Amino acid sequence: MSFDEAETQAFKDSARDFLTRENQGERMRRMVSTQQSLDREFWGKIAEAGWPAILIPGEQGGLGLGMTEMTAIAEEFGRAYIGDPIIPVAVQAASLLMELPGSDLRNELLEGIASGSLVVGTAWQHRLGQIEPECKHDAVRQGDVLALDAEFVAASPAVGADGWLVLVGVGEQPVLLWVPASQAGVQAQRYERVDASNMGALSLQGCRIPAQNILGTADDVLRAIRTSLDRARIAQAAQLLGVARQSFDSTLEYMNVRVQFGKPIGSFQSLQHRMVDAYIQIQLLDYAIWQALGLVEQDQTALPMQASRLKLRAEHAAGLVTRLAVQMHGGMGYSDESDIGLGLKRAMGLASELGNARSHKKRYFSLIDQARQGRRDDQELPADSTHNPADTQQFPKTADWNEMPEDVFRQMLRSFFKVYYPEHLRHKASRLHWHQIKDWYKTLSDQKWIAPAWPKEYGGMALSPDKMIAYIEEQERYGVGRPPDQGLVMLGPILFRFGTPEQKAKYLPPILSGEHVWAQGYSEPNAGSDLASLSCAAVLEGEYFIVNGQKTWSTLAQDATHMFMLVRTDKAVKKQAGISFLLVDLATPGIVVRPIKTIAGDEEYCEIFFDNVKVPRENLVGEINQGWTISKALLGFERLFSGSPKHSQNTMGIIEKIAAQTGLFEDEAFAADYAQLHCDVADLSAAYAAFSEIVRRNEPLPANVSLLKIWATETHERASLLLLEAAQEHAASAGFNTYAGPNAHTDAITVEDVQMPLYNAVAAKIFSGTNEIQRNILAKMVLNLPT
Numbered sequence: 001m002s003f004d005e006a007e008t009q010a011f012k013d014s015a016r017d018f019l020t021r022e023n024q025g026e027r028m029r030r031m032v033s034t035q036q037s038l039d040r041e042f043w044g045k046i047a048e049a050g051w052p053a054i055l056i057p058g059e060q061g062g063l064g065l066g067m068t069e070m071t072a073i074a075e076e077f078g079r080a081y082i083g084d085p086i087i088p089v090a091v092q093a094a095s096l097l098m099e100l101p102g103s104d105l106r107n108e109l110l111e112g113i114a115s116g117s118l119v120v121g122t123a124w125q126h127r128l129g130q131i132e133p134e135c136k137h138d139a140v141r142q143g144d145v146l147a148l149d150a151e152f153v154a155a156s157p158a159v160g161a162d163g164w165l166v167l168v169g170v171g172e173q174p175v176l177l178w179v180p181a182s183q184a185g186v187q188a189q190r191y192e193r194v195d196a197s198n199m200g201a202l203s204l205q206g207c208r209i210p211a212q213n214i215l216g217t218a219d220d221v222l223r224a225i226r227t228s229l230d231r232a233r234i235a236q237a238a239q240l241l242g243v244a245r246q247s248f249d250s251t252l253e254y255m256n257v258r259v260q261f262g263k264p265i266g267s268f269q270s271l272q273h274r275m276v277d278a279y280i281q282i283q284l285l286d287y288a289i290w291q292a293l294g295l296v297e298q299d300q301t302a303l304p305m306q307a308s309r310l311k312l313r314a315e316h317a318a319g320l321v322t323r324l325a326v327q328m329h330g331g332m333g334y335s336d337e338s339d340i341g342l343g344l345k346r347a348m349g350l351a352s353e354l355g356n357a358r359s360h361k362k363r364y365f366s367l368i369d370q371a372r373q374g375r376r377d378d379q380e381l382p383a384d385s386t387h388n389p390a391d392t393q394q395f396p397k398t399a400d401w402n403e404m405p406e407d408v409f410r411q412m413l414r415s416f417f418k419v420y421y422p423e424h425l426r427h428k429a430s431r432l433h434w435h436q437i438k439d440w441y442k443t444l445s446d447q448k449w450i451a452p453a454w455p456k457e458y459g460g461m462a463l464s465p466d467k468m469i470a471y472i473e474e475q476e477r478y479g480v481g482r483p484p485d486q487g488l489v490m491l492g493p494i495l496f497r498f499g500t501p502e503q504k505a506k507y508l509p510p511i512l513s514g515e516h517v518w519a520q521g522y523s524e525p526n527a528g529s530d531l532a533s534l535s536c537a538a539v540l541e542g543e544y545f546i547v548n549g550q551k552t553w554s555t556l557a558q559d560a561t562h563m564f565m566l567v568r569t570d571k572a573v574k575k576q577a578g579i580s581f582l583l584v585d586l587a588t589p590g591i592v593v594r595p596i597k598t599i600a601g602d603e604e605y606c607e608i609f610f611d612n613v614k615v616p617r618e619n620l621v622g623e624i625n626q627g628w629t630i631s632k633a634l635l636g637f638e639r640l641f642s643g644s645p646k647h648s649q650n651t652m653g654i655i656e657k658i659a660a661q662t663g664l665f666e667d668e669a670f671a672a673d674y675a676q677l678h679c680d681v682a683d684l685s686a687a688y689a690a691f692s693e694i695v696r697r698n699e700p701l702p703a704n705v706s707l708l709k710i711w712a713t714e715t716h717e718r719a720s721l722l723l724l725e726a727a728q729e730h731a732a733s734a735g736f737n738t739y740a741g742p743n744a745h746t747d748a749i750t751v752e753d754v755q756m757p758l759y760n761a762v763a764a765k766i767f768s769g770t771n772e773i774q775r776n777i778l779a780k781m782v783l784n785l786p787t
């Protein structure tokens, strides 16, 4: 999903139409080579289109719109690779003025920006790399005049601006002043920017500014500058998104037509996968902007953290894509005659302004660290620890769950888990076996809460997607183990859609009660990624199929009573057309199940041998030879659920526990890695929310849901590696290990099996279709790259 609503899209379309009327690449190259500071003629056209007026209220001649519209326009400026100072003027200067107390001068300046008659810059930065405003003693009050001796390293725009909103210090007092460019003693010096952006040094030596030019004083000024900077950073992220999209689209087009070795270069798998990774970064940035805008709208205090998070992702995404674009274009990509290099330069320019990724990673860490230290542990939110069976309202067996307020629903689940879930099974890192978890399964089944996603007519809770997410999150938060659930998650939905009334009546109730435990039999020794080449055969003889062959890697099949499986029923046709879907009772003679120990040390999956196994004909689901369609029916939802951020969040929680205990957060390199991962997980949650929203709207999941599976599992893998680093020598110690506190007075903590998240992550990159296969799907079905 994108944050574009129809209106915003129309806004964007008109901007794109306008910005592509003239050859912007040519104009940019000309501006760079002639070192032209400000294209006033073009600025006039921008003003006519109303863009500098977007954020400014109607009373000052503005459009009174918000950041959604502003970021939409910024994205289009990014697409055109242009360096004209839309963000410095229309976001940074305008927001700064809007944050200040009303005055005639303030209103005049806002009106000037809105009409395009004034190009207003800002100057607050005294040294390179500074990302927060600081007050420096560089002004003295002399009656009605302020005498300035101030130097700024990065005024924007610099040469060509009509004046600047300047931060000076009168003693300890921060003061924001309007300094017109025409004022004696003012000198702006433009840096030779590679991307035609207009930044430079501003020198105010012996400058005498009337006191009536003061726009604000004291901490209000610093607060206003901070807000304006963060809004500008969000708009920069949107502009970088536009740069990345434009570079990506041109590259994709080129890869379809550029032929080498007799085929389009877009058909080479290594290049396809690199393009998919670039595409994932672009999508993550889009989801993150969409989510950040929503968060900031709800709560302004989220602005600094969201701004730094976006700057981090945007710099990485646009940098990766624009460098890849140069590489994919070969010699032509390096030529200044093509526009490809402009994207790279624009990405560098935008990344360097208002703090680069390194500075924002540091800032992001300090913000999350403050939040961590101020947070109370909500793992154990107050919950009833007793259940009065006479009180049927405490844990109702049926209700209109979707009408229930979410906090009430969550609280009810928490209380139930607290009363009934066995303490010794909380937060188990490995998958639980049936004998360990069957009592809990029975408890949930008796409560009628075992099948949250099933329709009510089949005995489920029929939860809407948001309640479903809440259900999963609360289980995760309490540390509820996952029971063998393939009957619930996979077979049930298949039977609802393809099963006969007899099959539904026979098989659905025992799934709910736990009498039948199901395993999935798809993979074979010679049919993994290429599942359609499976050979385990079923031959129809009278009223029975006779099954011969082998299945493998079947999760917890040793605990299962039944298996749903794909079998070959026709060898003569195209491989996908000769597959059927069978239900098999594992107690049938001729079946041997052999558990296989995994690298995690547990017997988590099995191989199963079939020797002349008689399966009743009525156990065929759907038509004969239609099994392939059935097996694929639920793939999208499987990917959504394996794309949940819960595993990464859980591992981040363990890292936090160890790092806080051992003082690792004081280590700057560790803190930087932690901040990056925190941001990766936040962006994963944004992507997950975007896809869940599609489900919520009852629309089919698009093929690009594969990106979620890739990002979720690979983010979890990176988190699991950071956990091993945090565990230090205990990275290779299994079982429970103790981490001493920083001093003798602090109690030690214990953490179990720190390797388990890594094992889980590497397994998840393989099952439900490997990540390479997901990249193939994205390359073919989403990017439409040639085969």
Ligand SMILES: Cc1cc2nc3c(=O)[nH]c(=O)nc-3n(C[C@H](O)[C@H](O)[C@H](O)COP(=O)(O)OP(=O)(O)OC[C@H]3O[C@@H](n4cnc5c(N)ncnc54)[C@H](O)[C@@H]3O)c2cc1C
Pocket: 519, 520, 521, 522, 523, 525, 527, 528, 529, 530, 552, 553, 554, 555, 605, 763, 766, 767, 768, 769, 770, 771, 772, 773, 776
């Ligand atoms: C923990 C776990 C649980 C599992 N549970 C089940 C289960 O319950 N039921 C079940 O049926 N199966 C299950 N599987 C099996 C899983 O679905 C397969 O392992 C998976 O589909 C990959 O098949 P494979 O192991 O044969 O690897 P292969 O297909 O042989 O792949 C080997 C490597 O080659 C790569 N590769 C293959 N083809 C391509 C290509 N075209 N392009 C690029 N790269 C390619 C793969 O990505 C992989 O890296 C499970 C696997 C694991 C690890």
